[in-house]
Amino acid sequence: MPNSPAVEIVGLVKRYAGRAVVDGLDLVAERGRVTAVLGPNGAGKTTTVECCEGLRTPDEGVVRVLGLDPLADAVRLRPRVGVMLQDGGLPTGVRALEMLRHVASMYARPRDVAELSERLGLGSFAGTTVRRLSGGQRQRLALAAAIVGRPEVVFLDEPSAGLDPQSRRAVWALVRELRDEGVGIVLTTHLMDEAEDLADHVVVVDHGTVVAQGAVADLLAEADDRTLRFVTSPGLDTVALTDALARVAPDGTATDVREVAPGEYLVTGAVDPRVVATAASWCAAQGALVTRLTVGRSTLEDVFLDLTGRSLR
Numbered sequence: 001m002p003n004s005p006a007v008e009i010v011g012l013v014k015r016y017a018g019r020a021v022v023d024g025l026d027l028v029a030e031r032g033r034v035t036a037v038l039g040p041n042g043a044g045k046t047t048t049v050e051c052c053e054g055l056r057t058p059d060e061g062v063v064r065v066l067g068l069d070p071l072a073d074a075v076r077l078r079p080r081v082g083v084m085l086q087d088g089g090l091p092t093g094v095r096a097l098e099m100l101r102h103v104a105s106m107y108a109r110p111r112d113v114a115e116l117s118e119r120l121g122l123g124s125f126a127g128t129t130v131r132r133l134s135g136g137q138r139q140r141l142a143l144a145a146a147i148v149g150r151p152e153v154v155f156l157d158e159p160s161a162g163l164d165p166q167s168r169r170a171v172w173a174l175v176r177e178l179r180d181e182g183v184g185i186v187l188t189t190h191l192m193d194e195a196e197d198l199a200d201h202v203v204v205v206d207h208g209t210v211v212a213q214g215a216v217a218d219l220l221a222e223a224d225d226r227t228l229r230f231v232t233s234p235g236l237d238t239v240a241l242t243d244a245l246a247r248v249a250p251d252g253t254a255t256d257v258r259e260v261a262p263g264e265y266l267v268t269g270a271v272d273p274r275v276v277a278t279a280a281s282w283c284a285a286q287g288a289l290v291t292r293l294t295v296g297r298s299t300l301e302d303v304f305l306d307l308t309g310r311s312l313r
């Protein structure tokens, strides 16, 4: 099935103790593209990806990876799929480079281990046992192990979580290169900049189902509103502020106010000069000093908040 998508999921349901944590999820991830799966904690991202990796059995629905069934065709898929798990999933007693060489030796046409080690900065800890590696070092080694066999599809669970900025850039560059070579990449992430920078296609999952998907630019275009962010005292009455803003908002438009972190407020909707002035004077009337106020266009994080009502972290 040379032309089948990297991943195709139709109507996936997965229940734990009778509760559906994935609930009718549909998703297509193409080859040669980076598909980012975003969602709040517990949305069902890892469970979905684990069904693709053959680590979980779906209760309902169809999952195909390269046109094959991850469970029934596991042996055929193994050399064609790379998996980087959140906890690394690496043996802990062996030295880093030895482990990578061993993994490479299991594939017919592995990448050059020395070159890959260099790219991901593994050289400085090549002789250290996996057990003694830092979280970020283990993360990079797990990525190297996932791609050393030249897979056609790669699943990356939060690939740059906990990495310093330099390592993060190295990981992103490598992911782009794999994409350009035609590899289908499915990644879960909590990092908005990672999704914005890397993803060709974003799938937002909440309560086990897809609530929005598309190219980053399209998702942002749909949310063509402006945003107003301001920092002041925590715990203000956002319902009262929403009412105050509704009285001055341009005709037929609505604004929405949320306290996204203690003392940090986000106003979305038709933000115009009167809305900004009203928000500031309303705070003053509550005796709350606004220490920072910015107006900007919606970011992916705003879109996400709007869809799920929750922050990514």
Ligand SMILES: Nc1ncnc2c1ncn2[C@@H]1O[C@H](COP(=O)(O)OP(=O)(O)OP(=O)(O)O)[C@@H](O)[C@H]1O
Pocket (backbone or CB within 6 Å): 016, 017, 021, 039, 040, 041, 042, 043, 044, 045, 046, 047, 048
């Ligand atoms: N083996 C299991 N048994 C019971 N419940 C489970 C099991 N694995 C996951 N869950 C539950 O399923 C839900 C979805 O979990 P999942 O790990 O897929 O979410 P996630 O979107 O990946 O979250 P996170 O961003 O925190 O990694 C959670 O409520 C979790 O507690």
